[in-house]
Amino acid sequence: MTDRIEQRAAELLPEERAAGSADPRAQAEAILDDSDQREDTPEAVENRRSDEAATSAETTR
Template sequence: MAREQDDDERTAGRAELLPEEQAVESADPEAQAREVLRDSDRRSEFPEPTMRRRPEETT
């Protein structure tokens, strides 16, 4: 239950649209927030590998 409450609080906080999101509007800000947070959690749990370059490869 605590996890569900935390998720609800995170969703409510994220459902407040950012200025760029307000510009295009959202039919369902809470559903959008849930999906953004789900994606963020997935990326945090399973980060994509970072490509490493040597300094001479960046020019």
């Protein structure tokens, strides 16, 4: 896993670099931990038919 973290730390996205980090390795580890959790327990997916979808009038403010 360390190689994976080191690789991710070396390849931070521009917005991640712009946010700044005193410890890119710790930042990469946190990003990968979050990603792993999302893969292990994905959020429930809503299954709706097209006739159940919200109309633009319902979603526009």
